[in-house]
Amino acid sequence: MTQANKITGAEIVIKALIDQGVDTVFGYPGGAILPIYDELFQQKKIKHILVRHEQAATHAAEGYARSTGKIGVVFVTSGPGATNSVTGLTDALMDSVPIVVISGQVPTFMIGNDAFQEADTVGITRPCTKHNWLVKDTNKLAETIHKAFEVAGSGRPGPVLVDVPKDVQFASGCYTKKNEIKKKFIKKESSIDLNLLDEAISRLERAERPIIYSGGGVINSGQSAVNSLRNLVAGTNFPITSTLMGLGSYPASGKNWLGMLGMHGTYEANMCMHDCDFMLCIGARFDDRITGRIDAFSPNSYKVHLDIDPSSINKNITVDAPLIGDVSQILSVLIARWKERGSKVNKKKLSAWWKSIESWKAVQSLGYENSSSVIKPQYAVQRLEELTKSYNRFVSTEVGQHQMWAAQFMGFEEPNRWMTSGGLGTMGYGFPASIGIQIAHPNSLVINVAGEASWLMNMQELGTAVQYRLPVKQFILNNERLGMVRQWQELLHGERYSHSWSDALPDFVKLAEAYGIKGIRCEDPAMLDDNIREMIDYPGPVIFDCLVEKHENCFPMIPSGKAHNEMILGEQTEENSISDDGAVLV
Amino acid sequence: MSLKLKKGVNKQSAYNLRDPNLDYEAAHTLSIIVDNESGVLARVIGLFSGRGYNIDSLTVAEVDPDGHRSRITIVTTGTPKVINQIKAQLNRMVPVHEVIDLTLKGKAVQRELAIFKVVANGNQRVESLRLADVFRAKVVDSTLKSFTFELTGTSEKIDAFAELMAPLGLKEIARTGIVALLRGDNSS
Numbered sequence: 001m002t003q004a005n006k007i008t009g010a011e012i013v014i015k016a017l018i019d020q021g022v023d024t025v026f027g028y029p030g031g032a033i034l035p036i037y038d039e040l041f042q043q044k045k046i047k048h049i050l051v052r053h054e055q056a057a058t059h060a061a062e063g064y065a066r067s068t069g070k071i072g073v074v075f076v077t078s079g080p081g082a083t084n085s086v087t088g089l090t091d092a093l094m095d096s097v098p099i100v101v102i103s104g105q106v107p108t109f110m111i112g113n114d115a116f117q118e119a120d121t122v123g124i125t126r127p128c129t130k131h132n133w134l135v136k137d138t139n140k141l142a143e144t145i146h147k148a149f150e151v152a153g154s155g156r157p158g159p160v161l162v163d164v165p166k167d168v169q170f171a172s173g174c175y176t177k178k179n180e181i182k183k184k185f186i187k188k189e190s191s192i193d194l195n196l197l198d199e200a201i202s203r204l205e206r207a208e209r210p211i212i213y214s215g216g217g218v219i220n221s222g223q224s225a226v227n228s229l230r231n232l233v234a235g236t237n238f239p240i241t242s243t244l245m246g247l248g249s250y251p252a253s254g255k256n257w258l259g260m261l262g263m264h265g266t267y268e269a270n271m272c273m274h275d276c277d278f279m280l281c282i283g284a285r286f287d288d289r290i291t292g293r294i295d296a297f298s299p300n301s302y303k304v305h306l307d308i309d310p311s312s313i314n315k316n317i318t319v320d321a322p323l324i325g326d327v328s329q330i331l332s333v334l335i336a337r338w339k340e341r342g343s344k345v346n347k348k349k350l351s352a353w354w355k356s357i358e359s360w361k362a363v364q365s366l367g368y369e370n371s372s373s374v375i376k377p378q379y380a381v382q383r384l385e386e387l388t389k390s391y392n393r394f395v396s397t398e399v400g401q402h403q404m405w406a407a408q409f410m411g412f413e414e415p416n417r418w419m420t421s422g423g424l425g426t427m428g429y430g431f432p433a434s435i436g437i438q439i440a441h442p443n444s445l446v447i448n449v450a451g452e453a454s455w456l457m458n459m460q461e462l463g464t465a466v467q468y469r470l471p472v473k474q475f476i477l478n479n480e481r482l483g484m485v486r487q488w489q490e491l492l493h494g495e496r497y498s499h500s501w502s503d504a505l506p507d508f509v510k511l512a513e514a515y516g517i518k519g520i521r522c523e524d525p526a527m528l529d530d531n532i533r534e535m536i537d538y539p540g541p542v543i544f545d546c547l548v549e550k551h552e553n554c555f556p557m558i559p560s561g562k563a564h565n566e567m568i569l570g571e572q573t574e575e576n577s578i579s580d581d582g583a584v585l586v
Numbered sequence: 587m588s589l590k591l592k593k594g595v596n597k598q599s600a601y602n603l604r605d606p607n608l609d610y611e612a613a614h615t616l617s618i619i620v621d622n623e624s625g626v627l628a629r630v631i632g633l634f635s636g637r638g639y640n641i642d643s644l645t646v647a648e649v650d651p652d653g654h655r656s657r658i659t660i661v662t663t664g665t666p667k668v669i670n671q672i673k674a675q676l677n678r679m680v681p682v683h684e685v686i687d688l689t690l691k692g693k694a695v696q697r698e699l700a701i702f703k704v705v706a707n708g709n710q711r712v713e714s715l716r717l718a719d720v721f722r723a724k725v726v727d728s729t730l731k732s733f734t735f736e737l738t739g740t741s742e743k744i745d746a747f748a749e750l751m752a753p754l755g756l757k758e759i760a761r762t763g764i765v766a767l768l769r770g771d772n773s774s
């Protein structure tokens with residue numbers, strides 16, 4: 001390689017990103033990443049979105065990635081820039097979202113000297129990434145970035161970080177093209193155990209009380225997995241429920257849909273999970289929000305678990321038939337073999353099972369007492385759903401009661417339309433995520449269903465929304481409380497509301513005006529529809545301050561330490577519902 | 587409603603993922619082939635500490651300089667479920683190429699090296715040398731008041747030697763931790 005073929009490390013970074021098909025980067029500049037920003041300035045292929053805080057850059061990249069199926073990319077500087085990205089990296093790790101963070105670092109000869117804005121970035125981010133790299137040689141930079149994309153997007157997706165010291169960005173080196181990389185980083189995928197698959201299918205054929213329980217893995221696996229899932233449900237007429245992450249893989253309007261399961265899932269979904277004799281878990285991981293009490297979880301079922309990650313198998317719940325691999329591949333093999341065998345199901349028993357399900361549905365576990373004087377948060381979400389569902393719509397949320405109400409009352413017909421922080425439960429996720437989504441889908445209606453407390457955690461992103469003219473709708477259910485914390489304090493801590501009150505709230509309408517955008521306040525149930533329409537019709541960002549009932553609790557609920565069939569349905573039954581044993585749980 | 591929380595009541599906890607009631611705990615020797623790159627040991631150790639697994643013994647050194655591969659030998663204790671989790675989690679790591687459970691795979695040769703410093707006079711000094719001979723320990727350093735022994739063997743043998751040396755003036759021990767390979771002509 002002659003000197004003429006060499007380019008600077010900063011050029012290599014930009015070139016590698018273009019080679020990877022990246023068109024958007026979320027980031028924030030700083031001293032240690034200036035050479036890369038200089039290169040960014042001198043090109044036209046990559047659009048850079050300047051956020052107002054690095055955490056928001058990572059969440060925006062998550063929103064971008066989850067709504068497109070592509071990999072989200074972030075630039076941050078060394079030290080505080082990198083440490084601010086830690087929450088987003090952890091969030092992406094928990095929810096299997098592919099993002100690549102490129103962080104500036106102090107020059108190699110200063111590493112370890114407590115230099116200005118130095119942090120041990122690879123050390124700090126080691127447990128919150130799938131993998132990370134510190135690149136000390138410009139010649140290895142391109143290869144490392146290509147590997148980073150490969151690791152982020154392959155298998156169970158996740159976040160990666162590439163730490164690039166400033167001298168490596170300045171130095172010259174050789175560029176390696178994407179297709180010149182040896183693919184040694186992909187782990188060999190195990191082949192499906194066909195005996196186990198056949199056993200699972202014969203159980204499926206005989207099942208009297210089956211349930212399909214799907215998760216985010218179906219959405220990560222892509223459209224063919226979603227199609228297969230829908231075909232399987234249609235072919236078998238089995239009931240289906242999804243985790244928070246899996247909403248949209250089966251359409252909410254579908255006739256076999258039971259709603260979300262788990263701690264705040266529907267009565268019918270949780271009762272099916274408890275009483276079933278055959279459980280087909282597809283791309284979900286038996287999270288503690290789903291299982292409730294482990295030793296009382298679905299005690300009489302034969303459990304089949306499809307997952308790409310072997311470490312998800314038998315982690316929380318021991319299953320009978322683990323099938324490891326890409327969900328779309330296993331599902332297509334499973335469906336093909338089931339069809340070969342005659343597409344049998346136990347129709348007679350299945351119709352009896354549906355009768356039980358109908359009786360559970362009749363309980364109407366999502367019911368609540370509406371009011372004509374104050375807006376009930378459930379009502380607000382229901383109206384939002386009614387008035388926006390016909391739009392080309394994407395929804396993000398923050399974390400808490402409003403998130404659960406959105407999951408309960410909003411219906412998703414397609415995957416990648418619902419972006420929420422599930423595993424990590426990151427308050428402050430929704431606003432920046434909505435920015436990432438709107439960047440990827442400029443002509444769609446993007447709504448962030450928020451609580452006022454969560455929303456305040458990343459409210460600085462108003463600047464980003466205004467700068468890039470992103471018409472994101474911030475639908476804030478304002479109860480002047482940390483609602484979910486307050487609910488737990490009511491149920492568990494003797495109604496001692498320790499620091500769960502949002503004091504000193506801003507006037508959200510004036511806040512919007514300060515940024516030159518639209519603010520709407522609504523406190524009258526009769527005005528709700530008109531105000532929501534006004535929000536939708538406004539061609540720019542809107543802060544919708546929806547003043548709701550302050551003490552509403554989110555039901556139904558499986559109390560901590562209880563089983564699926566011990567869920568509480570409403571205010572009247574919650575007394576003494578949580579035992580001492582359950583109280584120690586989160 | 588009032589809450590009477592008793593300390594340590596979590597027998598139904600969903601967080602008791604490593605249910606000790608279902609299975610017995612056993613020690614497993616894992617042989618892990620990794621890329622010899624910066625931070626790889628920190629990744630492996632971080633996995634163990636972050637997820638609450640035990641490390642009873644750990645050794646690491648490069649074994650293939652051309653391929654830049656190291657072998658990490660870890661002895662860990664857990665129920666079969668936990669051991670399976672550990673192996674699955676290790677296999678997920680990018681620089682990990684192979685995880686071999688020597689305890690399940692068959693018979694393995696397991697050895698440790700230890701160095702003992704025994705400071706003694708008179709009969710005790712003679713006795714320590716005599717016992718070292720019985721154990722086939724080598725004297726690698728001596729003064730008029732002390733012996734430094736080198737001993738290689740199973741961990742049990744080293745434990746036994748340490749126990750015998752204790753009343754004879756044992757001052758210090760350094761142990762390498764276990765290294766292990768499968769017996770027979772198969773490479774793992």
